[in-house]
Amino acid sequence: MLWAEGLRHAFNQGRVVALDDVSFNLAAGQTLAIFGPNGAGKTTLLKVLAGLIRPQAGSARVAGGRRAIGWIGHQSQLYGHLSVRENLLFWASLYGVPRAERGARATDVLARLGMTDRAEQPVWSLSRGLVQRAAIAKALIHEPRVLLLDEPFTGLDLGAAAELRALLAALRGAGRALVLATHNVDEGAELATDVAFQLRGRFVQYAPRAGRGSAEIAEAYRRAVAGTNG
Amino acid sequence: MGELLRQTWTIARKDLLLEFRSRTAIVSAVVFTALVLTVFNFGRDPTAVSALDLAPSILWVTFTFAAMLGLNRAFQLELENQALEGLLISPLDRRSLYWGKLLANLAFVAVVEAVGLPLFVLFFNVPVGRVLLPLLAVMALATLGFVAVGTLFSAMVVRTRFAELMLPVLLLPFLLLPLTYAVQATARLLADRPLSEVAGWLRLLAAYDIVFFAVASWLFPYTVDE
Amino acid sequence: MTMAQKGRWLVVTGLVLLGGVYVRALAFTPVERFQGPAQKIFYVHVPAAVTTELAVILLGLAGVFYLFLKDPRLDRFAESSAEVGTVFASIVLTTGPIWGKPIWGTWWTWDARLTSTLFLFFLLVGYQVLRGAVPDGSLRARYSAVLGICAVVLVGFIHLSVYLFPTLHPQPIVLKPSKPSLPGEMLLTLLLSFGVFLLLYVGFVMQRYAIATRRAESFHG
Numbered sequence: 001m002l003w004a005e006g007l008r009h010a011f012n013q014g015r016v017v018a019l020d021d022v023s024f025n026l027a028a029g030q031t032l033a034i035f036g037p038n039g040a041g042k043t044t045l046l047k048v049l050a051g052l053i054r055p056q057a058g059s060a061r062v063a064g065g066r067r068a069i070g071w072i073g074h075q076s077q078l079y080g081h082l083s084v085r086e087n088l089l090f091w092a093s094l095y096g097v098p099r100a101e102r103g104a105r106a107t108d109v110l111a112r113l114g115m116t117d118r119a120e121q122p123v124w125s126l127s128r129g130l131v132q133r134a135a136i137a138k139a140l141i142h143e144p145r146v147l148l149l150d151e152p153f154t155g156l157d158l159g160a161a162a163e164l165r166a167l168l169a170a171l172r173g174a175g176r177a178l179v180l181a182t183h184n185v186d187e188g189a190e191l192a193t194d195v196a197f198q199l200r201g202r203f204v205q206y207a208p209r210a211g212r213g214s215a216e217i218a219e220a221y222r223r224a225v226a227g228t229n230g
Numbered sequence: 231m232g233e234l235l236r237q238t239w240t241i242a243r244k245d246l247l248l249e250f251r252s253r254t255a256i257v258s259a260v261v262f263t264a265l266v267l268t269v270f271n272f273g274r275d276p277t278a279v280s281a282l283d284l285a286p287s288i289l290w291v292t293f294t295f296a297a298m299l300g301l302n303r304a305f306q307l308e309l310e311n312q313a314l315e316g317l318l319i320s321p322l323d324r325r326s327l328y329w330g331k332l333l334a335n336l337a338f339v340a341v342v343e344a345v346g347l348p349l350f351v352l353f354f355n356v357p358v359g360r361v362l363l364p365l366l367a368v369m370a371l372a373t374l375g376f377v378a379v380g381t382l383f384s385a386m387v388v389r390t391r392f393a394e395l396m397l398p399v400l401l402l403p404f405l406l407l408p409l410t411y412a413v414q415a416t417a418r419l420l421a422d423r424p425l426s427e428v429a430g431w432l433r434l435l436a437a438y439d440i441v442f443f444a445v446a447s448w449l450f451p452y453t454v455d456e
Numbered sequence: 457m458t459m460a461q462k463g464r465w466l467v468v469t470g471l472v473l474l475g476g477v478y479v480r481a482l483a484f485t486p487v488e489r490f491q492g493p494a495q496k497i498f499y500v501h502v503p504a505a506v507t508t509e510l511a512v513i514l515l516g517l518a519g520v521f522y523l524f525l526k527d528p529r530l531d532r533f534a535e536s537s538a539e540v541g542t543v544f545a546s547i548v549l550t551t552g553p554i555w556g557k558p559i560w561g562t563w564w565t566w567d568a569r570l571t572s573t574l575f576l577f578f579l580l581v582g583y584q585v586l587r588g589a590v591p592d593g594s595l596r597a598r599y600s601a602v603l604g605i606c607a608v609v610l611v612g613f614i615h616l617s618v619y620l621f622p623t624l625h626p627q628p629i630v631l632k633p634s635k636p637s638l639p640g641e642m643l644l645t646l647l648l649s650f651g652v653f654l655l656l657y658v659g660f661v662m663q664r665y666a667i668a669t670r671r672a673e674s675f676h677g
Contacts (some may be wrong), residue, residue, distance in 0.1 A: 012593055050319045053456050066321040077316030079244070079307070081251040096233075122251070123311075138316075191294045205315045247548055379606070386599050390589035400603065403578040404610055407617070434617055446610050449602045452523055456594075 001068075001146055001177045002026040002049065006101055009201075018030040018044035019070035020070050020201035026194065028145070031178040033192035035185050035221050041201040042181035046071075046148045049179065062146050063132035067095060070144030074154035076135035080124035084115060084134045087123060095142035108230060109137045113167070129160035136167060147171065153187045161187060185221045197224045204228065234326050241322070241330025246337055248307060254340060255303045259296050263346040266292045267353050281354040286416035289350050290372070290409050293343055297373065297405075300338040301380035302397050304331050305388040312455070314388075324451035328381060335377045343369055361419040364428060368419070371435035372412035378439060379404045382446040404442075411435045430433045460666035466659030473652045477645065485645045496550050496559045499645055503653035504547040505569075508532065508576050509611070511541025511657065515583070516608025519601035531597035534604055536664035538583050540657055545577040572614045579607040593672075 002025060008018040015196050018041035026032050043119055047053040048060050062069055071077070078087045088106040097105060110116050113133050118126065123134060133150065139147065149168070153161045168191055172178060182188045183197075189195070195217055196206040204224050209217070249256055270288045274281075308314035317327060347369075351358055358365055380401055387396040415431035457465075481499045518534040519529075552570055553563040564570070584601055590596035 047456065052315065052318055066319065069319065071316065071319050073312065073315075075312035075315070078311050079248055079313060080310055081248050082244075086247065088245045090240065091316070091320070094237065094317070094322050096321060220300045362635075382602070382606070386586070386602065387589075389595065390586065390599075392589060396586065396589055400582045403575055403582060404606065406575070407610065408611060411617075437616075438613060441609060441613065442606075445606065449523075449605060452598050452602055 001028050001063045002061075002179065004045075004049065004058070007045070007048060007055045007060060008057035009041075009048065009053065009055045017041070017201040019048065019058075022058070022198075022201070022203050024044040024194075024196065024203070024206060026177045026179065028175045028177055029172065030193045031172055031180060031191050032194040032196060034179065034181040034196045034198050035183070035186045035188070035217075036181070036198035037225065040118040040198045042183075042198055043150050044201075045198070046150050046179065046181055049146075049147055064145060067142065068145045070139035070147045071150070072136055072139045072147065074130045074152060076138070078123045078131070078134055078138060081122055083120050083122050084110070084126070084137070085119040087134070088137060091138050092141045097142055099226055105143075106137075109140050110142075113137050117185070128155050129157070129163070130158055132160065132164060133167075136164075140171075145176055147176060147178045148180065149182075151182050152180070153182060153184065160163050160197070165191065185218040186214070189217045192217075197221055199224065199228045205207060232328075234323055237326035237425065238329040238333065241317075241327055242333035242337075245304075245307070245331065245334030249334070249338065255300065256338060259299045259338070259342045260345050263292055263296045264349055266295060267346065271353055278334065282356060282420060285350070285354050285356045285420060286413045288354065289347075289416060290413050292346060292350070293339075293369075293373070294376065294402075294405055294409055295320065297339045297376045297380060298344045298398055298401065300335055300342065301377070301384045301401070302387075302394055303337050303338075304381060304384045306393070308319060309388060318454060318456075324454060325447055326448040328385075328447060331385075332381045334378055335381050336373065339373050339377060339390055343373065356420060358420070360422075364409055364425060365419055368415045368428075368435070371432060371439055372408045374439045375408035375435060375442060376405055378443045378446050382450055382453065385450065388429055400446065408435060408438050411438070428445055459662050459669075461664030463659045463664075465657055466662065470652055470656035470659055473655065474649075477649045477652055480580045480648070481645050485641050486639065492558075492616055497555045499649045501548060501551040501555060502646060503649045504544045504551070505573055505659050506650065507653045508541050508544040508573065510547055510654075512576055512579065512611055513608055514671060515541065519604035519608075522597060523605075524600040526594075528593075528597060531600060532665055532668035532672065533585065533661070534600060535668055537660045538580050538587075538604075539664055540660040542577065542580040542584065543660070544653075544657070545573060545580060548573045548640040568591065572611070575614055576611065579610065583607065590615065595651055 003022050004025070007022040008175075010017045016039075020041075022041075022045060024032065034042050034045065044053060048055050049062060050071055051062075051066055066087075078084075079090075082090070085106055088109065089102050090104055092102040093099070106119075110119050113136060115130070115133055115137060118130060118134075123131060126134065132155075152164060154162060161215045165187070168178065168180075172191070178191070180188050180191060192209050194206070194208050195201045195212075197220075198204070205220070212220075243435045262447070267288065270284070270292070275285055308317065347358070350356065380397075382399060383401050383404075387393045387400065390396050411434045415428045415435070418427050418431075457462070481496050485496075487493060515534050515537045518530045518537065522530040522534070552573070556564050556570075578595060583600065586603055587596055587600055590599055
């Protein structure tokens, strides 16, 4: 559902390398976890996949194009002064959900995320954890088949992070592909079917999970980071 | 085209709803307009210069600054929670984004002007009743010109340092021309000159609107993409 | 020879020639009947104004091409042209009032041509302010291109409103030496001065471009 081939991109006239020959592909039902320190180019990769940045070399394609992509970042992309429901209806309309269906879609998504009783509250009045849930609702409103997650756990307390992991686990399968980028291995390893370590723009390791436990992946990641720095 | 217009309307409606919910920007702009008009009243010597001589300048300088306030706000509100990024990821056409913002900004400035004009008439005792319709036409055309360029520039400045200061520096040279046309037209209207004398200025305003609307529609995508 | 050196030679040549033009203007060109010696300043003023305009037009053209080709060299040229254009605009805005005081009896008047140079000056300054406020190189280039194109459209509009609707625009108060009425001697001096200013423009832009290139390269290394 997701193809990337030889992606290269650099900022500031080549001074900062964000993508260095990145290639991968992802089928429905798979979850690629990309681990890397801050500034390794994870966000750039997701932005390239989302069509927000045109790579300087290589190409990326998502089956179904923009309409098929849902984005969950650490920023909610919601308008604080609108209610959760108004936000959902706005984004549904942008994604071309037929007017007659929008209301039912919003109700349905809110119910799935346990936010029915918060629907009429303005987003600014919600806690960080609830805002993140609303952001997921926003990302799901057009029933995307590819979910791009950029550091979704940032700023969440332990309970909320566990809740988010459970939600994401429920979103896997059902013909959906997920790409999760985070600097924290402990937060994402258990969701992954494929694992990549991105350092200075490059995929230094990219392999199926193949039965490895979270601790094992975390250990390999630490060695990879230490190896590049030393 | 239908899809473009539908998305345009979605953006405009969202902006207006946001404005209606928070109301801070529109209230400040209206209060600002009233204040500027008041300041102008104290800033002139009524025994030396009659209100009617200064009236067109006062009206248009006030409207120019009020428009600037509204334009600064237009893309600022998209920065909250990085909503702009969400818009750019979505299937939204960049032109629809520009047109939607343009519509919302027009509505914003129109509200400010709708309050400003009666205040202006009241404060400076300028009779506009007989020329109200042509005056409204001048206002509509000049405002469209202001907002067409201003919306384009406000998309650029939100990603620069000192955004609030940057917009006037970039935008004012572009507003001076429609401002000149509007002042000339208004002066002739208030002086009861025949409409034929105003028509030339209206044509210039319309030409400015058309040209800059087209140029901005073409250039806008380059200002929002990363 | 590097581009910077070539540019320096062009500028030196230009300055020497400018001296020559002025010797010709002061000693060998007749004194204008109505304005007297004050008119001599026009051999700087008018070519500087035309060069400013040229700088802005090239700035806009570079912008259009940049948006299609994304070649950073175009952006560097635009940057250089804007800076050199600002210098020439300053020359126009200084020499204008110096001439205006004895002839019009006032330092400044909102004459159409003077005002349009002021517009150019504001546009060029705004352009550079914008460049200073965008840290990312490619974004800066894109924004500059957009503003440059808008500036050229605006300049076109200013001219259009001056020429298409002349009766609507404030008329020049005092006679102006317009080209057709210029005697041959004066015209020749003016044309020579044009050539010299063009040379100076090219020379300055080449030097400024060389600096821009060096700056971009120091990012890489």
